[in-house]
Amino acid sequence: MKAMLSAFAATAIIAVVAWYGLHEAGFSAGDRNSGESVRLGDG
Amino acid sequence: MHRLFLICLLSLTMLAAPGAQAQEAGELTAPEATQTDRSATGGAQTLEDILARQRGEQVPNRARAGEDPDSAGAMVGQLGAFGGSSDSDVWSALRYGTADVTVSSGGAPARVLIQDNGMWWLNFRQGPLIKYGGWLLLGTIALLALFFLFRGRIRIDGEKTGRTVTRFKFIERFAHWLMAGSFILLGLTGLLVLMGRKFIIPAFGHEAFATAAVASKWIHNNVSWAFMLGLILAFIFWVAHNIPNKTDLKWIAVGGGMFKKGVHPAAKKFNAGQKLIFWSVMILGASISASGLSLLFPFELPMFAKTFVILNDMGVPQLLGFGALPEQLAPHEEMQYAQLWHAIVSFVLMAIVIAHIYIGSVGMEGAYDAMGSGQVEEQWAREHHSLWLDEVQQREGEPKPANAATTPAE
Numbered sequence: 001m002k003a004m005l006s007a008f009a010a011t012a013i014i015a016v017v018a019w020y021g022l023h024e025a026g027f028s029a030g031d032r033n034s035g036e037s038v039r040l041g042d043g
Numbered sequence: 044m045h046r047l048f049l050i051c052l053l054s055l056t057m058l059a060a061p062g063a064q065a066q067e068a069g070e071l072t073a074p075e076a077t078q079t080d081r082s083a084t085g086g087a088q089t090l091e092d093i094l095a096r097q098r099g100e101q102v103p104n105r106a107r108a109g110e111d112p113d114s115a116g117a118m119v120g121q122l123g124a125f126g127g128s129s130d131s132d133v134w135s136a137l138r139y140g141t142a143d144v145t146v147s148s149g150g151a152p153a154r155v156l157i158q159d160n161g162m163w164w165l166n167f168r169q170g171p172l173i174k175y176g177g178w179l180l181l182g183t184i185a186l187l188a189l190f191f192l193f194r195g196r197i198r199i200d201g202e203k204t205g206r207t208v209t210r211f212k213f214i215e216r217f218a219h220w221l222m223a224g225s226f227i228l229l230g231l232t233g234l235l236v237l238m239g240r241k242f243i244i245p246a247f248g249h250e251a252f253a254t255a256a257v258a259s260k261w262i263h264n265n266v267s268w269a270f271m272l273g274l275i276l277a278f279i280f281w282v283a284h285n286i287p288n289k290t291d292l293k294w295i296a297v298g299g300g301m302f303k304k305g306v307h308p309a310a311k312k313f314n315a316g317q318k319l320i321f322w323s324v325m326i327l328g329a330s331i332s333a334s335g336l337s338l339l340f341p342f343e344l345p346m347f348a349k350t351f352v353i354l355n356d357m358g359v360p361q362l363l364g365f366g367a368l369p370e371q372l373a374p375h376e377e378m379q380y381a382q383l384w385h386a387i388v389s390f391v392l393m394a395i396v397i398a399h400i401y402i403g404s405v406g407m408e409g410a411y412d413a414m415g416s417g418q419v420e421e422q423w424a425r426e427h428h429s430l431w432l433d434e435v436q437q438r439e440g441e442p443k444p445a446n447a448a449t450t451p452a453e
Binding site: 002006007010014019027 | 148149153213216217218219220221223224225228261262264265266267268269272273340341414415416417
């Protein structure tokens with residue numbers, strides 16, 4: 001049971017790290033499809 | 044650039060003059076407008092060509108692309124269909140990827156303005172994919188329910204010893220649950236994204252589906268890494284135990300003892316059924332991961348055009364009675380094929396995993412302990428993995444129990 005719960009906790013951690021990492025690496029749809037002439041707002 | 048400007052202008056002209064277009068269309072539907080007489084369009088396609096194409100008939104592309112622009116009729120009115128650069132020329136160039144389109148961002152995919160394989164993909168995704176994929180899963184569940192009614196729970200036949208054997212270590216169970224937990228999440232969110240429009244929207248409305256779809260997308264994209272990590276770990280831990288051998292043939296010959304009480308073919312750490320599950324998960328899981336990565340990084344990892352070239356060279360589609368697969372794919376087509384492949388292979392793996400979950404839980408007494416606590420009842424091990432138990436006991440220097448000789452390959 002411990003192994004199962006540890007794995008589920010690890011899944012959650014990996015998901016958050018992957019989301020943060022890909023965002024920081026510039027792999028959001030906005031980052032990939034915009035250019036200097038495209039304005040995506042001030043935020 | 045001037046062509047892009049021309050396209051914009053043409054679009055505006057078409058929107059601004061529907062009356063004139065309707066009049067032209069009316070003239071061309073007259074009985075005397077034949078398929079071959081293209082004088083009215085200066086050699087470009089006619090309304091009859093367009094209608095024939097909409098009926099699904101073959102229309103020569105030469106007619107659609109128009110004749111030599113230099114010998115085309117004189118320009119009649121501003122950018123009219125009789126000119127050297129008619130509507131059909133422009134739209135044909137866009138459709139067949141020969142137009143010189145320039146974009147300020149988005150790269151090669153953004154230069155594709157028309158991609159008509161998209162409708163085939165959408166229809167397939169909303170139709171046969173959901174229909175047959177859904178029936179595969181429901182059919183698997185129905186078959187397992189029937190099997191349960193017919194066979195009941197597979198019990199431990201012999202007398203329980205009260206002693207346990209370590210079947211899987213913590214790290215092995217961790218890898219299993221990392222893969223299993225993430226796969227269930229990926230399966231549910233994948234099904235929701237695929238089938239939500241058809242089933243969730245009519246039942247719960249657009250707003251509920253929008254929220255669920257956004258959450259599903261986040262979970263599906265980010266939990267995928269846990270699945271891939273679990274897949275790699277499981278491969279490393281168990282590949283050596285899953286190499287097929289002669290014992291598997293004997294196991295298969297008696298159906299693994301699944302259909303008859305008291306039949307317990309000998310097996311090592313993994314029996315033939317478990318090996319089948321292992322290799323299915325590894326091969327299909329790797330394939331799903333590859334197409335998933337292609338979808339996760341849109342347009343960055345195209346793989347289908349190259350695969351189709353290899354398959355064509357090997358003659359695989361011809362052998363199956365299909366024509367050659369397309370070797371030139373637009374970036375969007377790559378993504379469409381990746382999505383279909385991802386979903387089809389996932390449906391197959393989901394069906395296999397449902398059967399695995401059944402036998403590992405309600406289907407067999409004592410099986411869950413292997414991945415729950417990691418400790419299994421010695422008699423369970425004797426009945427289902429007798430050769431492995433012998434190895435473990437020999438390694439640990441324990442004497443064999445008295446009933447050992449009665450169980451293998453009954």
